[in-house]
Amino acid sequence: MTDVYIRGVGMTKFGPSERRLEDLMYEAAVTAMSDAGVDDVDGVVVGAMSPESFTGESNISAFITDYLGLVPKPTMRIETASSTGAAIFDGAFFALASGFFKNILVLAGEKMTTLSTGAATRILSEVLSPQERRQGGTMPALAALITRDYMHTYACPREALTYIAVKNHRNASKNPYAHFQFEVDAQRVETSKVIADPLRLYDCSPLSDGAAAIVMTTEKTPIRVAGIGHGTDFVALTQRESQIHFTSTRVAVKKAFKLAGIKPAKIDVAEIHDAFTPFEILGCEDVGFFEPGDGWKHILNGETEITGPLPVNPSGGLKARGHPVGASGLAQIIEIVWQLRGAAGLRQVDRKLRYGLTQSVGGLGTSNIVTILEKVA
Amino acid sequence: MEPASRLEASFCGKCRKQFVPVRAHCSSCRGRTERIYIEGRGKLRTFTTLFVTPDGFTPPLVIGICELDGGLRVLGEIGDYRARESLTVGEPVRVTEKEGKYYLLLERPA
Numbered sequence: 393m394t395d396v397y398i399r400g401v402g403m404t405k406f407g408p409s410e411r412r413l414e415d416l417m418y419e420a421a422v423t424a425m426s427d428a429g430v431d432d433v434d435g436v437v438v439g440a441m442s443p444e445s446f447t448g449e450s451n452i453s454a455f456i457t458d459y460l461g462l463v464p465k466p467t468m469r470i471e472t473a474s475s476t477g478a479a480i481f482d483g484a485f486f487a488l489a490s491g492f493f494k495n496i497l498v499l500a501g502e503k504m505t506t507l508s509t510g511a512a513t514r515i516l517s518e519v520l521s522p523q524e525r526r527q528g529g530t531m532p533a534l535a536a537l538i539t540r541d542y543m544h545t546y547a548c549p550r551e552a553l554t555y556i557a558v559k560n561h562r563n564a565s566k567n568p569y570a571h572f573q574f575e576v577d578a579q580r581v582e583t584s585k586v587i588a589d590p591l592r593l594y595d596c597s598p599l600s601d602g603a604a605a606i607v608m609t610t611e612k613t614p615i616r617v618a619g620i621g622h623g624t625d626f627v628a629l630t631q632r633e634s635q636i637h638f639t640s641t642r643v644a645v646k647k648a649f650k651l652a653g654i655k656p657a658k659i660d661v662a663e664i665h666d667a668f669t670p671f672e673i674l675g676c677e678d679v680g681f682f683e684p685g686d687g688w689k690h691i692l693n694g695e696t697e698i699t700g701p702l703p704v705n706p707s708g709g710l711k712a713r714g715h716p717v718g719a720s721g722l723a724q725i726i727e728i729v730w731q732l733r734g735a736a737g738l739r740q741v742d743r744k745l746r747y748g749l750t751q752s753v754g755g756l757g758t759s760n761i762v763t764i765l766e767k768v769a
Numbered sequence: 770m771e772p773a774s775r776l777e778a779s780f781c782g783k784c785r786k787q788f789v790p791v792r793a794h795c796s797s798c799r800g801r802t803e804r805i806y807i808e809g810r811g812k813l814r815t816f817t818t819l820f821v822t823p824d825g826f827t828p829p830l831v832i833g834i835c836e837l838d839g840g841l842r843v844l845g846e847i848g849d850y851r852a853r854e855s856l857t858v859g860e861p862v863r864v865t866e867k868e869g870k871y872y873l874l875l876e877r878p879a
Contacts (some may be wrong), residue, residue, distance in 0.1 A: 398810055451856050524844050525871055528819065528826045537818035537834055537844075544815070544858045588817045626796065630834060630842040631788070635815075 395463055396488045396761065397613040398427025398765070399495065401726045406602035408713030412573045413447055413503040413603075414442070414459050417511035420603035421460055421499050423592035434493045436460070436467040439480040439500035441718040447503050456499065473519040474667065475754030476500060477604060477721030483609050485620050494610050501603030502716035512599050516717065519755040521628035532596055532758055534589035534629055535668040542636040542670060543590065546685035552583070552692050555582045556669040557594045559691075559709060563698060564708025566738035569723075571600045571714025595669040602713030603720040606729075612768075613643060615729055618654070618747065619764035621647025625757050632721070632757070640760035641678035641751055647682075648762040652747075656680035659744040660703065661731050663724035664752040666709040671694075675751050676704060679762060698741055706739045721752035724761055732767040755763035774798065774809035774863045778841070789841050803847045807862035813838035813873065835873050845871030847879045852877075 404416050417438075419432070425431065438453035449455065457467040472479040477500040484496040502510050517530045524534065533697050542548060558578055564570035575593060582594040595662025623643025626632050633639055649655065656679060664675035673687040681702060682690050690696065696704035707713045707727040728748035730736040750763045779788040781795035781804035786809065788796070815878055816833030819826070831847040833856070843864050847856070852875055861876040 483802075484809070511825070517823060525823075527832055527844055527846055528822060528830045529832065529844065530819065530823055531819075532821070533817055533832060536819075537815045538815060541815040541834075586820050588819045588821070590817075599839070628844075630844050631796065635834070679812070704794050727841070 394491045394610045395488045396485050397609050397611065398431070398615040398616040398617065399611070399613050400424045400426070401605070401729050402427055402556065402617060403569055403570050403604040403723055403726055405604050406600045406716055407468060408505040409601040413443060413483065413618045414456060416502040416503065416601060416603040417456050418459060418501055420501065420605035421497060424497065424605035424607050425686040429585055429619055430495060430607060433465065433495045433497040433607065435487070436462055436497045436499060437480040438467060438469045439471065439482045439718045439722065440469065440475040440493070440502055441471060441476050442515055444717060445712040454521045458514055466736070472591040472759035473755035474717050475719040475721050475752040475761050476651065476760050477723065478750065478752035478763060479721065479756050479759070481521070481618055481722060481725060481763060482622055482761055485617055485726070487515055488608055488610050496608050497605060498608060498722065499603070499605040500719040500722045503504070503601045504716060505601050508718065511600065524628055531756060532591055532668070533588045533605045536591045537629065538635055539590055539668065539670040542674065545636055546688070548673070548688040552635060552673065552688035553595055553669040554578045554581045554615065555692055556666065556672050559671070560666065560705050560711040563739055564712030567708050568707045570712055571598055572712045574691050575618065576638065576700060580722040591668060597667045597710040597715035600716045602716035602719050604712060604719045604726055606722060606725065614767055616766045616768045618765065619648035619652030620649070620762070621645060621760045622759070624759050627758050629756070637653040637674060637684065638678055638753065638757040638760055640757050641675065641753070641762065644760050644762040645679045658747050659749045661706060661728065661741050661748055662704050662749045663707060663709070663727050664704050664751050666705060667715060670710060671753065672704060679751050680682040680688055699738060703741045721761065724750040724752060725765070728765050732765060773860040774780045774865060775806045776809040776866060777790055777860060778807045779803070781861060787839065787841055789843050803831070805814050807839060809837065811835045811864070812862050813858060813862050813865060814854065815858060816856050833873050835864050837864070843871050847873045847875070849875060
């Protein structure tokens with residue numbers, strides 16, 4: 393198997409935009425290619441969760457490849473709901489590792505704010521099981537069921553969810569790419585509108601527009617893809633072995649650490665899929681940073697702050713960097729690249745970093761992907 | 770006496786696994802399942818009240834997950850929305866099915 397490296401990265405600012413999806417994706421792609429110092433690639437892997445529904449576009453991979461002036465290079469789209477951005481990285485990794493490709497552009501984007509919140513919420517809910525949707529189940533509703541179960545099982549206080557919202561907003565206030573570049577205090581979080589109790593508005597990631605791109609390569613660069621893993625779970629929450637942890641993450645992380653040949657304790661910085669604040673706790677436990685049920689205690693202890701021993705979501709996370717659903721998985725990886733390069737500006741983790749990890753959740757845990765990057769030079 | 774609460778389920782004879790709602794093939798061995806009926810009593814494992822609901826539903830909508838005595842979990846609507854302030858994890862509930870939807874009925878003393 394050939395080693396795979398990251399050659400260049402680029403993304404747009406996340407948040408509501410007047411620009412079209414192809415223009416957001418174009419900006420991310422040319423920024424990544426410029427950062428990589430290439431004007432051509434061997435193939436393009438495109439990620440978008442639902443452009444058919446959000447903006448009425450299909451055949452998006454051919455359209456974007458044409459728009460980028462990369463015809464006749466091969467292109468395809470990969471989709472795994474909200475982990476789509478990580479899935480294209482996963483797919484391209486194995487294409488490169490096979491030795492058949494040298495440089496691949498992975499490019500993800502989503503444009504969600506053209507529709508009403510109700511319409512967008514309906515589209516996002518279409519990834520859930522038909523039976524659970526028929527009962528009125530939405531993404532926040534099922535996340536709320538998971539949250540109450542977790543909080544009850546492990547005596548996790550409301551304060552822990554609030555802490556994560558406040559922390560991630562503070563981190564995003566230092567991130568020029570973030571949707572929400574402002575801080576919030578605990579009172580604002582805890583008096584925000586109840587969406588599905590115990591989840592309030594500030595526990596939920598926003599609907600965002602945005603795009604992200606990476607040029608992946610088999611030529612050695614300072615950032616190596618050390619490990620990657622992908623796991624799935626039953627679509628219906630009630631069919632799963634656990635509903636307070638994602639088995640799919642646990643499967644994925646085991647593969648990723650095996651490939652990397654390291655243990656969770658070696659990770660210096662992480663981006664965890666906090667589409668809802670409690671998912672940052674579950675995610676930290678599932679990837680092995682903390683024991684099940686202990687995650688909230690470590691987080692309340694300040695350990696995941698940028699200045700703490702294990703910074704989690706220095707970008708602001710999905711919660712505050714924003715969540716253009718197909719692009720988030722790739723944006724997480726880009727943040728780790730910036731952190732490892734020492735290029736994360738005001739939110740830079742200020743010590744020597746070697747390993748960074750991302751965890752992306754697709755469809756409320758149906759297709760989860762873990763990636764480990766290593767700074768090698 | 771109250772009639773038993775019977776729920777339609779699927780059963781895989783090979784894996785000894787039960788499924789609610791019904792599914793044609795076992796999630797473990799892909800073999801064909803058979804139709805069975807199980808007792809729909811259990812405990813409220815978790816619940817939420819939706820104040821923002823999808824089209825076709827009126828807030829507040831209360832849904833929950835019942836863990837049946839046999840271990841299966843069923844997601845259903847808690848019809849008595851007035852009880853939402855007093856719901857507790859672990860309280861006994863009974864699951865019924867009506868027109869493809871599940872309802873969790875609270876088993877509280879009258």
